Amino acid sequence: MFLKELSEARGVSSREQEVRDLIREYIKPHVDEVFTDSLGNLYGVKGKEKKGPKVMLAAHMEEVGLMITSIEKNGLLRFLPVGGIDPRVLVSKPVFIGKEKVAGVIGAKAIHLQKPEERTQVLGFDDLYIDIGASDEDEAKKLVKIGDVATFTTVFGKLGDLCVGKAFDDRAGCTALVELTKLEFNCPVYFVFTVQEEVGLRGAGPAAYRVNPDFCLVLEGTTASDVAGTDEEGYSTTLGEGPAVSVMDRSVIAHPKVVGRLFRLAEENGIPLQNKRTITGGTDAGVIALSREGVPTATVAVPCRYIHSPVTVMNQSDLEHMIKLTELFVHDIAEKGVEN
Amino acid sequence: MDLAELLNSLSETSGVSGYETMAADLIAERWLPMADEIRRDALGNVIALKKGKGHGKLLLAAHIDEIGLMVKKIDENGFIRFATVGGFDFRTLVAQEVTIHGKEDLRGVIGAKPPHLQSPNDQKKAYPKDEFYIDVGLKREKVDELVRIGDIITINRQVQKLAGQRYAGKSFDDRACVVMLTACFERLTQINHNLDVYLVATVQEEVGTRGALVSSYGINPDLAVAVDVCHGEFPGVRSDKGFILGKGPVISMGPDTHPRILDKLKEVADEGKIPYQLDASTSARGTDAWAIQIARSGVACSLLSLPLRYMHTSVETLDLGDIKEGGRLLAEFALKADRQFVEGLPCF
Numbered sequence: 073m074f075l076k077e078l079s080e081a082r083g084v085s086s087r088e089q090e091v092r093d094l095i096r097e098y099i100k101p102h103v104d105e106v107f108t109d110s111l112g113n114l115y116g117v118k119g120k121e122k123k124g125p126k127v128m129l130a131a132h133m134e135e136v137g138l139m140i141t142s143i144e145k146n147g148l149l150r151f152l153p154v155g156g157i158d159p160r161v162l163v164s165k166p167v168f169i170g171k172e173k174v175a176g177v178i179g180a181k182a183i184h185l186q187k188p189e190e191r192t193q194v195l196g197f198d199d200l201y202i203d204i205g206a207s208d209e210d211e212a213k214k215l216v217k218i219g220d221v222a223t224f225t226t227v228f229g230k231l232g233d234l235c236v237g238k239a240f241d242d243r244a245g246c247t248a249l250v251e252l253t254k255l256e257f258n259c260p261v262y263f264v265f266t267v268q269e270e271v272g273l274r275g276a277g278p279a280a281y282r283v284n285p286d287f288c289l290v291l292e293g294t295t296a297s298d299v300a301g302t303d304e305e306g307y308s309t310t311l312g313e314g315p316a317v318s319v320m321d322r323s324v325i326a327h328p329k330v331v332g333r334l335f336r337l338a339e340e341n342g343i344p345l346q347n348k349r350t351i352t353g354g355t356d357a358g359v360i361a362l363s364r365e366g367v368p369t370a371t372v373a374v375p376c377r378y379i380h381s382p383v384t385v386m387n388q389s390d391l392e393h394m395i396k397l398t399e400l401f402v403h404d405i406a407e408k409g410v411e412n
Numbered sequence: 413m414d415l416a417e418l419l420n421s422l423s424e425t426s427g428v429s430g431y432e433t434m435a436a437d438l439i440a441e442r443w444l445p446m447a448d449e450i451r452r453d454a455l456g457n458v459i460a461l462k463k464g465k466g467h468g469k470l471l472l473a474a475h476i477d478e479i480g481l482m483v484k485k486i487d488e489n490g491f492i493r494f495a496t497v498g499g500f501d502f503r504t505l506v507a508q509e510v511t512i513h514g515k516e517d518l519r520g521v522i523g524a525k526p527p528h529l530q531s532p533n534d535q536k537k538a539y540p541k542d543e544f545y546i547d548v549g550l551k552r553e554k555v556d557e558l559v560r561i562g563d564i565i566t567i568n569r570q571v572q573k574l575a576g577q578r579y580a581g582k583s584f585d586d587r588a589c590v591v592m593l594t595a596c597f598e599r600l601t602q603i604n605h606n607l608d609v610y611l612v613a614t615v616q617e618e619v620g621t622r623g624a625l626v627s628s629y630g631i632n633p634d635l636a637v638a639v640d641v642c643h644g645e646f647p648g649v650r651s652d653k654g655f656i657l658g659k660g661p662v663i664s665m666g667p668d669t670h671p672r673i674l675d676k677l678k679e680v681a682d683e684g685k686i687p688y689q690l691d692a693s694t695s696a697r698g699t700d701a702w703a704i705q706i707a708r709s710g711v712a713c714s715l716l717s718l719p720l721r722y723m724h725t726s727v728e729t730l731d732l733g734d735i736k737e738g739g740r741l742l743a744e745f746a747l748k749a750d751r752q753f754v755e756g757l758p759c760f
Contacts, residue, residue, distance in 0.1 A: 297529055381507040
């Protein structure tokens with residue numbers, strides 16, 4: 073699996089090139105056809121000529137990040153988030169900026185200089201800067217440009233029984249999709265790596281229109297809060313209890329037939345599968361389900377603690393189970409058709 | 413000596429107050445070849461002597477400890493609650509990676525509730541201190557096996573090389589100044605200096621300048637320079653409290669400074685064309701100078717500082733040029749301050 077490589081690759085919404093290039097290399101030997109569209113979505117096609125329902129599997133390539141919006145006279149950089157980032161996770165973190173990976177840090181006024189009441193206030197995007205060590209505007213401009221994007225610098229690794237890294241949302245899904253390209257199915261399968269999910273599900277709609285699938289499964293990383301200080305009803309999902317299916321979120325009500333099929337397959341094959349137990353957030357499923365005359369769609373996701381922060385934590389067994397379940401799902405559709 | 417490499421190594425090593433052994437071992441090893449004598453005292457201070465012409469005993473002190481965390485409680489699901497060792501802004505700890513020094517070193521991350529589970533009002537506030545915990549990805553039984561209450565926790569951070577000579581990392585307060593002492597040390601091996609110089613990497617500064625207290629008693633110096641960090645300029649920092657990175661070390665003019673040492677430092681800096689900044693400081697608090705100045709029957713003391721942005725975060729930022737210039741200034745001082753100067757210090 074390429075989870076480490078894909079987690080550490082850098083690709084913020086609309087700047088997905090590094091991730092796209094990596095995935096293209098990984099899937100090329102395993103699919104019949106690879107192409108991109110004008111938005112930057114990457115497609116791998118397998119068994120186009122085969123009979124049976126056309127299945128689309130989708131995962132988004134990009135991650136949340138920061139964009140440099142201004143270079144100040146003192147050489148510090150102002151920035152804004154691309155996608156949803158809580159500014160509270162940014163304080164005291166390093167970032168890499170642009171293609172050249174220019175190192176910068178997000179600092180904060182020393183505690184010694186703060187008034188007690190300041191310590192309870194959020195340092196927001198109006199208060200934070202990226203410091204690249206430039207002593208003035210001219211030096212900074214030699215290294216970065218306005219519009220450059222920055223990512224976290226986290227090195228993937230083990231965390232006890234779990235693993236930690238950046239951007240498991242949705243490199244976990246990308247990793248699963250890459251693995252699935254290695255398998256053979258008795259129906260046409262379109263593996264779609266979408267762009268711009270984090271800024272409003274922008275890439276998946278045109279991709280679904282182009283593929284025009286009979287069925288779609290979106291593979292994701294989703295919120296888990298099975299941690300200290302959260303009551304069990306607020307967990308949303310739990311690490312290690314298998315991938316999670318959303319029955320409903322803000323973007324879609326998953327097709328009952330798809331959800332039903334997933335739970336049936338999980339049960340028949342002894343694969344753990346859980347319901348996502350909050351209805352916040354949205355995924356590419358929202359736009360894919362509404363493509364053309366509608367597509368039966370659902371989202372299956374790997375539970376991730378501290379999502380959209382530099383240190384996302386997940387259980388690799390959930391990813392493995394998600395891959396297995398998706399494999400069974402596609403076989404089942406190829407064998408039994410859309411209606412069963 | 414490659415000062416950048418030393419800065420990197422020292423910064424990334426663990427050495428929370430009271431548990432400085434790893435960092436202290438590292439600096440003792442680097443100082444050993446240059447020292448006439450080197451020893452460790454009962455609290456763990458590393459004390460090296462570089463003999464000069466015997467005109468007096470100069471103590472140079474920079475602290476080797478860093479702020480850190482300590483295991484306070486392991487909860488029913490294996491999450492770890494912690495206490496702080498030294499002063500933290502908790503806002504800098506969200507989503508921070510750490511190492512827990514249990515039976516073996518464990519990687520951990522500091523967790524916080526996702527925003528969508530917080531009320532809109534709570535999202536606008538910093539996370540309350542009592543909500544912080546460390547996630548080590550293990551079940552309770554395994555955590556109990558590996559971790560005990562009181563185990564030390566270090567913040568994880570790789571040093572980042574920034575533009576020019578600037579670097580960002582943890583524990584530059586005050587290991588950057590230990591590097592400055594090392595730069596001075598190296599220079600002293602090349603010159604015939606007047607003063608006998610005791611270079612000390614002190615322990616437990618962050619919890620109340622405790623290592624400096626006992627090491628200055630042990631050395632009983634005639635004069636001393638404590639070397640520590642001061643705040644770098646940054647939006648929101650008063651201009652008289654924020655010093656410019658890359659414009660040289662900062663000489664304190666506060667009550668921790670003997671007026672004639674202040675004059676002498678300025679004089680040797682001017683002669684050696686060493687850039688410096690001046691801090692009109694109103695307090696003697698906050699550095700090893702506080703303890704050294706009143707050791708035994710009193711020591712003629714002063715404070716040299718290194719401008720540092722984001723002090724007590726894991727991305728403290730400095731300019732290596734200031735470390736080099738500071739090292740030169742300290743060596744010049746040891747070269748030029750003589751017996752007459754030392755003997756005159758008690759005469760007001």
